[in-house]
Amino acid sequence: MTSRLAGLVLAFAAGFAAIGTASGAEVSLFNVSYDPTRELYQDINTQFAAYWKSRTGDTVTIRQSHGGSSKQARAIIDGLEADVATLGIASDIDALHEHGDLLPADWQSRLPGDSTPYVSTVVLLVRTGNPKAIRDWNDLVRPGVSVITPNPKTSAGARWNVLAAYAYALKHNGGDETRAQDFLRALFKNVPVLDTGARGSTITFAQRGLGDVLIAWENEAHLVLKEFGAGRFDIVVPPTSILAQPPVAVVDRYARKHGTEALAEAYLRYLYTPEAQETIARHYYRPLDPAVAARHQDRFPKLDLVTIEAFGGWKSAQARFFGEGGVFDQVVGAR
């Protein structure tokens, strides 16, 4: 709360300073992002505005919209004119190309690290003292354990969650796909509500008190500890999980229309600077920069991370697991 207030005061001060020196132009940039990045981009935007001011003299106002990643992608395709899309999963930015022709197919090769300036993983958040003794993924399918996770149809985080559980099941069943699907079926039997975004699920678990365990982005789990105070929740890091890669891209067609292409690209490239990477690490996203990562290594426990490549990349995993009639539909349909 206080840091947000301080941020606001800073933003105001920056605004007044800008009026005082009024030399550069007023520019604006619109960032459409997924659900849990609210606090991250609030800080990044303040930092970037100062950086851009010092470099060009221009005062930049960055507008934000947050929601379930796929819902946001849908809105961009329908005409929500984002200059940059910072979504939770590559397939949602692929959709911008496939359904809206808003950026080229090779968008992911345009920025370092597959256009992924930070990565994360999926962990388990339990109530303090871990009353249901949750240690690993197989504890989530036990009868009587209530699991909270968002809807994979609208939330990117939820899709990472499903694949993390699936990867665990494959590993422990000798790669048997049928048994892995049975594992998912048993898991979703324990899910009482599917919110549309990761933040909705977090509120359901932490504020409304539903469920015994929340499958969450690592950064989201840490944010809950911070927002709700110590001693109410514990983070359980499972031995295996998935490397979640939330990518970023300039939405070319809209940026061109707004004349913000250079600004949009500078904004995304700024995410890779040590300064921004520090902020990223502070918000519990795993930074790409090895030096920054090394400085914060005690924040990020080492675990066995499966990548999306194990599922043939997002292009095929999206259709196979989350498309119409895909694995998720079969699993939930049989509930």
Add this chain to the structure above:
Amino acid sequence: MSASPRRRARSAIGEPAPVRVVLIVLTIAFLTAFLVLPLVLMFSQALAGGVAAYLAAIGDRDTLAAIRLTLVAAAIAVPLNAVFGVAAAWAIAKFDFRGKNLLITLIDLPFSVSPVIAGLVFILLFGAHGWFGAWLSAHDVRIVFALPGIVLATIFVTFPFVARELIPLMQAQGSSEEEAALTLGAGGWKLFWHVTLPNVRWGLLYGILLCNARAMGEFGAVSVVSGHIRGLTNTMPLHVEVLYNDYQFAAAFAVASLLALLALVTLGLKSLLEWRHGDELAALRGR
């Protein structure tokens, strides 16, 4: 109170006292649980951080933008629907024509359609891939994810309120006064301003109040067409959700309490109207 009126009341109602007591207690318990408690809880949550925090939450830049947007959307949608409602009620109550029942059904449509569908319809019409999407984009006109879309969605969901209040009232009054005015030589406009409108003014005001309350409180349809751009396309109800999901619970409840205050003011005005002009409004309920 003395015993005699109570006995008289009992004989008049014909229910034994224990039954009445149970019914009254049930009603009060229900009202307390579903109306009073949530209101109390909301205001206590809103003021949890003290009055200064409450004022700071409302003075926040994005919150002020949300309040402004809500007021602007209502200021456009409510007068338009008032004009439309009067015109439709006038046509339906005073004239006979083919397709009258169809028109009444159409007016009721927004009540029967889910607001989410209403929002999606506008996306399908004006979205980038909608019927008019290419033309709008070529002419750089923005409808969805901007103010026009929010106003359109608000107009759609609040469409029936004024007409629905006026139709029964006008039908009950009949057209004898208008006919009298006509025989005395009044023209169309004069007839409307001096005979019809004064006759329905309280019903009209009542309809406008309900229309306004819904316009400011609408969530579903507006949520679909808003795009949720902070400080730009979030109305008050949407901003409550944003704040709540930002873990700013006190601020969320502060904005919610503003909306609730608005509802209470509406309720107060409505009660005042009923108290002062109960006879005319009773015609609405007699139908």
